Amino acid sequence: MEDFYINITSQYKSYNHSNITSHYDHYEYYEKVYFITRVVTCIIISIGLPLTLVAICALCSLVRNDHVVPIYVINLHVSDLIQFCCMIVQVAEWKSRNYWTSLIFYYIYIYCLNTSVYFMMCVALERYLVIACPLWYRCRRSIKTSVVVCVVVWVLPLVFLLTLFFLDKTDEVSKISFAVVLLLPLPLFIFFLGGTLKALSASISVSSDEKRRIVRTLVLVLLIYTLLFLPAIIWLLAKGARNNDNFRNLYVMFEKLSPLADLVLYVFLRKGTTDQLLASVCCCRMDSNDVSISTV
Numbered sequence: 630m631e632d633f634y635i636n637i638t639s640q641y642k643s644y645n646h647s648n649i650t651s652h653y654d655h656y657e658y659y660e661k662v663y664f665i666t667r668v669v670t671c672i673i674i675s676i677g678l679p680l681t682l683v684a685i686c687a688l689c690s691l692v693r694n695d696h697v698v699p700i701y702v703i704n705l706h707v708s709d710l711i712q713f714c715c716m717i718v719q720v721a722e723w724k725s726r727n728y729w730t731s732l733i734f735y736y737i738y739i740y741c742l743n744t745s746v747y748f749m750m751c752v753a754l755e756r757y758l759v760i761a762c763p764l765w766y767r768c769r770r771s772i773k774t775s776v777v778v779c780v781v782v783w784v785l786p787l788v789f790l791l792t793l794f795f796l797d798k799t800d801e802v803s804k805i806s807f808a809v810v811l812l813l814p815l816p817l818f819i820f821f822l823g824g825t826l827k828a829l830s831a832s833i834s835v836s837s838d839e840k841r842r843i844v845r846t847l848v849l850v851l852l853i854y855t856l857l858f859l860p861a862i863i864w865l866l867a868k869g870a871r872n873n874d875n876f877r878n879l880y881v882m883f884e885k886l887s888p889l890a891d892l893v894l895y896v897f898l899r900k901g902t903t904d905q906l907l908a909s910v911c912c913c914r915m916d917s918n919d920v921s922i923s924t925v
Contacts, residue, residue, distance in 0.1 A: 662878055670716050670885060677889045678713045681706050684895040692772070700775040701755060702894055704782070705748035708741045709888035715741070716885065736790065743786035743810060745887065746858060750814040751778060752894065753850045756843045757821040761828040763835060786810075808865035811858055818854055822847045846897045853890045857883045 685706045691699040715738040722731055758766040789810060793803055825847055829840055860880035864871060871877070 658874075662874075666878065666881065667720055669882060670720055673885055673889060674713055674716050674720070677709070677892065680892050681710050681713065681888065684892055685710070688895065700772065700779060701748050701751040704779045705745055705752070705891055705894070708745040708748060709891050711741045712738055712745070712888050739807075740786055740790055742884065742887070743789070744782055745891065746811060746814055746854065747782045747786070748779075749850050749854065749891075750817055751782065753818055753821040753847055756846050757825050760825045760832050760835060760840065760843055763832060804865045808862045811862050811865075814854065815859075818847075818851045822851055842897060846894065849893060849897060853887065853893075857887045857890060 685703055688699040688703045688706070692703070715734045718734045719731065719738075755770075758770075789806075793806060822844075825844060829844070832840070835843075860876070860883050864877060864880050
């Protein structure tokens with residue numbers, strides 16, 4: 630099991646020292662790749678960290694007994710916040726390259742990456758229930774239930790990682806196990822979106838604006854998962870992809886972008902935010918058209 634994480638963490642620190650000494654060209658390549666990764670990581674941290682803190686504070690004001698979905702999004706952003714902290718440590722350890730520090734924080738990073746995927750699934754499930762089972766869900770949703778679900782989501786990935794670590798599975802088994810855990814939410818994301826679209830016409834207790842916002846949220850969650858997490862699953866399952874350094878570097882960057890993508894959920898969660906954005910865009914276009922007509 631440890632060899633699996635040592636292999637993955639090579640993208641955040643120097644790669645195989647014996648190969649570096651014997652293949653100087655590979656050393657230069659990895660140094661350039663790592664430098665670019667470090668610069669992009671710094672940009673992601675500088676943008677995402679303050680925005681995530683603002684989003685958490687703003688979402689806390691939205692939590693009430695009849696509106697519990699912000700609780701899942703808040704936990705999602707807390708998971709992203711921990712990921713940002715791990716990225717800061719990775720950047721700070723660039724010069725010293727302390728093995729144990731990098732390994733510990735990479736474990737934490739992987740753990741929070743798992744929790745973020747499952748909190749996205751909780752958001753999708755809640756949005757689906759609002760449309761598909763509005764009366765049943767309205768009677769049963771509460772802050773207490775949401776808190777229990779959040780605790781379960783935080784605990785299960787931790788149990789999974791500790792189990793893999795203490796059972797000392799082989800490198801191949803660990804990769805497949807981790808890929809399966811990341812892949813499990815995919816059919817649920819598709820089911821939630823398809824079930825919501827199917828139940829839209831029958832739902833009369835939800836306003837049309839709320840329906841559009843729910844569909845946009847579900848599409849966004851599926852899009853984030855497909856673009857940013859499926860490459861990692863492909864790398865874990867496909868042996869050919871593991872030997873491709875460019876594909877490995879690409880999926881690492883996609884994973885680092887996931888906290889930024891999660892911030893868009895805040896925009897879709899606020900009522901009227903997307904409508905205001907669309908209205909402002911339309912106004913800008915109308916103003917530009919008026920200017921062009923007046924000049925003619």
